[in-house]
Amino acid sequence: MIYKEPVFKPAGDVYVIVEYGDELNLLLNFRVIALNEAIKKAGLGGVTETIPTHRSLGIVYNPFKISYKDLVSKIKRLDKQLGKVGELPSRILTIPIWYNDPWSQECAKAHGAPDNMEFIAEKNKITVEKVIEVHSGTLHWVGAVGFTPGCYQAVPLKPSFVLSAPKYPRPRKWTPERIICLAGQLTSAYPVNSPGGYQLIGRTPLDLYDPMQRDPVFADSPVLTKVSDRHKYVPITGDEYKEIRKQVEEGRYKYQVEEGIFRLDSI
Amino acid sequence: MDGETFEVIEGGLQTTVQDLGRPGYLAIGMPTAGAQDPFSLRMGNLLVGNGAGKPFLVGDEPGEAGLEILLLGPTLKVLRSTVVAVTGADLSYKLNGKPFPMWTAVRVSKGSTISFGRPIAGARAYLCVAGGVEMPLFLGSKATYVRGAVGGIEGRALAKGDILKTGIPKLSLEEIEGRTLLPKLIPQYTNKWDVRVVLGPQDYLFTEEAIKLFLTYEWQFSSTSDRMGCRFIGPKLIFKPRPDYLVNQAGSDPSNIVDDTIPVGGIQVPGGLEPIVLTVEGPSLGGYAKVATVIISDMSRVGQMNAGDLTRFRAVTVDEATKILRETEKILSEDSIVKKSKTR
Numbered sequence: 001m002i003y004k005e006p007v008f009k010p011a012g013d014v015y016v017i018v019e020y021g022d023e024l025n026l027l028l029n030f031r032v033i034a035l036n037e038a039i040k041k042a043g044l045g046g047v048t049e050t051i052p053t054h055r056s057l058g059i060v061y062n063p064f065k066i067s068y069k070d071l072v073s074k075i076k077r078l079d080k081q082l083g084k085v086g087e088l089p090s091r092i093l094t095i096p097i098w099y100n101d102p103w104s105q106e107c108a109k110a111h112g113a114p115d116n117m118e119f120i121a122e123k124n125k126i127t128v129e130k131v132i133e134v135h136s137g138t139l140h141w142v143g144a145v146g147f148t149p150g151c152y153q154a155v156p157l158k159p160s161f162v163l164s165a166p167k168y169p170r171p172r173k174w175t176p177e178r179i180i181c182l183a184g185q186l187t188s189a190y191p192v193n194s195p196g197g198y199q200l201i202g203r204t205p206l207d208l209y210d211p212m213q214r215d216p217v218f219a220d221s222p223v224l225t226k227v228s229d230r231h232k233y234v235p236i237t238g239d240e241y242k243e244i245r246k247q248v249e250e251g252r253y254k255y256q257v258e259e260g261i262f263r264l265d266s267i
Numbered sequence: 268m269d270g271e272t273f274e275v276i277e278g279g280l281q282t283t284v285q286d287l288g289r290p291g292y293l294a295i296g297m298p299t300a301g302a303q304d305p306f307s308l309r310m311g312n313l314l315v316g317n318g319a320g321k322p323f324l325v326g327d328e329p330g331e332a333g334l335e336i337l338l339l340g341p342t343l344k345v346l347r348s349t350v351v352a353v354t355g356a357d358l359s360y361k362l363n364g365k366p367f368p369m370w371t372a373v374r375v376s377k378g379s380t381i382s383f384g385r386p387i388a389g390a391r392a393y394l395c396v397a398g399g400v401e402m403p404l405f406l407g408s409k410a411t412y413v414r415g416a417v418g419g420i421e422g423r424a425l426a427k428g429d430i431l432k433t434g435i436p437k438l439s440l441e442e443i444e445g446r447t448l449l450p451k452l453i454p455q456y457t458n459k460w461d462v463r464v465v466l467g468p469q470d471y472l473f474t475e476e477a478i479k480l481f482l483t484y485e486w487q488f489s490s491t492s493d494r495m496g497c498r499f500i501g502p503k504l505i506f507k508p509r510p511d512y513l514v515n516q517a518g519s520d521p522s523n524i525v526d527d528t529i530p531v532g533g534i535q536v537p538g539g540l541e542p543i544v545l546t547v548e549g550p551s552l553g554g555y556a557k558v559a560t561v562i563i564s565d566m567s568r569v570g571q572m573n574a575g576d577l578t579r580f581r582a583v584t585v586d587e588a589t590k591i592l593r594e595t596e597k598i599l600s601e602d603s604i605v606k607k608s609k610t611r
């Protein structure tokens with residue numbers, strides 16, 4: 001559901017959540033991102049940070065500097081000024097993936113789960129080869145970043161290139177870093193070794209999180225991707241994976257990032 | 268003055284360098300980390316004359332770093348004379364094998380040994396030292412975040428052989444020695460807790476009976492708790508039925524929502540079972556309904572709970588919570604500290 005008016009909710013005593021709806025919908029995400037930019041531009045006193053998600057914006061504020069009530073009325077005003085949000089700046093990141101890699105298979109096995117790629121293929125009534133073709137056949141829009149450093153959730157932009165799969169019934173205790181995963185219709189990743197319940201589909205040789213910020217791509221932030229990025233997933237072989245990983249570790253790899261604009265009506 | 272102050276003889280169960288953490292990076296999934304009981308760390312810093320920082324999460328000063336000590340404390344050899352204060356949990360803090368007063372700035376001389384024994388009350392003690400523990404900053408903070416391998420000593424807990432350096436004290440050691448918290452202000456830890464929450468943001472997804480049950484039941488603190496989240500054992504909370512599009516998009520479990528912001532202190536209830544309070548290293552984004560959010564002032568209480576402790580959650584308004592935060596800030600001031608002439 002898309003709400004007629006944004007709904008404001010307190011989350012404890014230092015967060016306000018601005019909710020545009022309760023569903024997964026790019027219209028909502030666009031509005032969230034636009035409001036986030038407007039708040040940053042306005043430099044709202046007392047706001048300490050903002051957290052965009054698919055459908056809502058989390059705002060952290062210092063209650064000694066601004067009251068909940070005043071903050072809500074200021075954000076309402078900013079929201080009214082947004083107008084229609086039809087396009088946003090958006091980078092395209094190329095991310096090579098070794099689909100159906102041995103680490104994903106081993107991790108699934110260690111947790112007593114069926115082969116994840118075969119499971120996804122079965123759920124979507126296609127072959128494993130077709131799963132890879134569908135997943136890499138569309139750009140994916142990053143609607144939210146969070147969970148662990150650099151973790152993201154992306155939606156496929158071509159409506160006919162949607163895969164879906166349920167989460168694990170019992171979350172895993174660990175997942176190797178740099179594994180790419182899928183649940184619901186969302187693609188995500190494990191930038192650091194962490195627990196999780198998404199189906200494992202492959203591994204990227206690229207760093208998604210680098211606290212040392214060694215490569216220029218990490219100059220502004222220790223994480224690779226941000227909200228409003230588009231991802232281009234490229235299938236690679238095991239040999240290509242090893243070669244790229246070596247280049248990343250030696251600081252020779254050139255991350256492929258393309259600046260651009262994304263328009264909602266281009267879908 | 269700057270130099271090596273402690274040698275770690277034994278690291279203890281989980282001893283980490285913590286300040287008030289690194290807010291400002293939740294949108295990239297970087298948790299604040301920092302003290303799980305910010306009140307005790309800040310008070311410890313005040314006692315030894317350090318900058319105590321601003322309120323956790325919304326303040327812009329992380330304060331000095333101290334050691335967060337979980338249940339079984341470390342053994343430290345003092346390499347040069349300084350003043351320390353131990354606050355928070357009573358973990359049988361000892362100097363040269365003898366019990367020592369907590370919530371008090373005490374002189375420790377070169378060659379002496381600081382150790383801990385049996386946990387008596389609370390879960391986390393904080394050892395603060397004049398000048399603060401020196402560490403390189405990562406994103407503006409010294410706080411250790413083990414999963415992200417950042418902050419503190421190489422992003423890990425203290426281990427045998429580590430050397431801790433400390434900064435230059437703001438006051439002379441003579442001035443700091445003997446500073447003690449007014450006894451009536453020392454938090455009393457028992458195994459029963461009262462934790463104040465603001466209901467929501469997804470309380471409307473639960474049945475009215477479930478909300479009532481949540482606010483009246485005595486929840487038991489689970490042993491599967493850590494710096495990411497703390498679990499509470501009790502009855503199942505029931506959800507209202509959901510429209511089909513949410514079943515498709517968010518997931519088949521009635522607790523599933525399309526992922527949104529998880530506040531620090533947010534209480535997720537996956538499957539309606541075992542509410543989890545997400546704490547300083549918790550995820551910033553998640554797909555489970557949150558029945559309520561612990562107020563910032565009471566996160567310190569959650570940080571002191573032990574397995575088996577009983578907790579009652581009590582709903583307050585945002586305005587009431589702000590008033591409580593104001594009172595907490597008032598306690599964290601020089602007015603709460605007196606100077607004893609002798610500590611040994």
